[in-house]
Amino acid sequence: QVQLQESGPGLVKPSGTLALTCAVSGGSISSSNWWSWVRQPPGKGLEWIGEIYHSGSTNYNPSLKSRVTISVDKSKNQFSLKLSSVTAADTAVYYCARYIAVAGSGWYIDLWGRGTLVTVSS
Amino acid sequence: QSVLTQPPSVSGAPGQRVTISCTGSSSNIGAGYDVHWYQQLPGTAPKLLIYGNTNRPSGVPDRFSGSKSGSSASLTITGLQAEDEAEYYCQSYDSSLGGSRIFGTGTKVSVL
Numbered sequence: 001q002v003q004l005q006e007s008g009p010g011l012v013k014p015s016g017t018l019a020l021t022c023a024v025s026g027g028s029i030s031s032s033n034w035w036s037w038v039r040q041p042p043g044k045g046l047e048w049i050g051e052i053y054h055s056g057s058t059n060y061n062p063s064l065k066s067r068v069t070i071s072v073d074k075s076k077n078q079f080s081l082k083l084s085s086v087t088a089a090d091t092a093v094y095y096c097a098r099y100i101a102v103a104g105s106g107w108y109i110d111l112w113g114r115g116t117l118v119t120v121s122s
Numbered sequence: 123q124s125v126l127t128q129p130p131s132v133s134g135a136p137g138q139r140v141t142i143s144c145t146g147s148s149s150n151i152g153a154g155y156d157v158h159w160y161q162q163l164p165g166t167a168p169k170l171l172i173y174g175n176t177n178r179p180s181g182v183p184d185r186f187s188g189s190k191s192g193s194s195a196s197l198t199i200t201g202l203q204a205e206d207e208a209e210y211y212c213q214s215y216d217s218s219l220g221g222s223r224i225f226g227t228g229t230k231v232s233v234l
Contacts, residue, residue, distance in 0.1 A: 108156075109170060
């Protein structure tokens with residue numbers, strides 16, 4: 001079955017750029033899904049960061065839009081997140097996820113990666 | 123800056139019924155966008171519990187049910203069990219500010 005696996009540095013310096021990759025295995029990233037990033041600061045709730053379609057179309061959380069870039073690499077069956085100008089407030093577990101749609105039920109996440117903790121600290 | 127408000131916590135004894143509310147507005151739930159629910163056990167990724175307001179994925183016990191009315195939605199657990207102790211999140215779409223998927227603030231369910 002399809003699985004998602006996040007990878008990237010666990011520690012990023014303040015003002016630097018956080019960069020993560022999500023590898024999609026067991027299925028194609030070119031399927032009719034949106035591929036998304038969601039984060040969760042320690043002890044807090046979930047925050048949607050943004051998403052990408054295999055065509056390259058993207059949507060971002062308005063509160064993060066100026067700092068976020070999500071890209072897709074179909075040849076490697078993976079998608080990536082870059083978050084610039086990070087501060088301690090960006091410390092969180094970052095999840096990659098798959099949004100699917102069922103007719104009449106809207107778009108929802110049916111598949112999550114295990115998540116990776118990224119700490120912003122000098 | 124979630125725009126879906128949930129109670130921080132609810133609790134109940136085993137076998138009881140508990141309900142979690144998810145209150146939105148005219149730019150999200152009230153606009154007709156669907157609501158989905160996720161369960162997050164400690165230290166794990168969230169898991170889909172309810173999609174499209176009322177539908178249960180295969181494998182989710184039928185003691186979990188969802189509903190939606192106006193600008194709000196609810197998740198009900200009938201016959202609470204110890205393994206239901208977890209964090210629960212609603213999720214929808216908001217059309218303001220260019221459009222964005224949004225999560226609720228989260229509710230911790232405790233089994234007494």
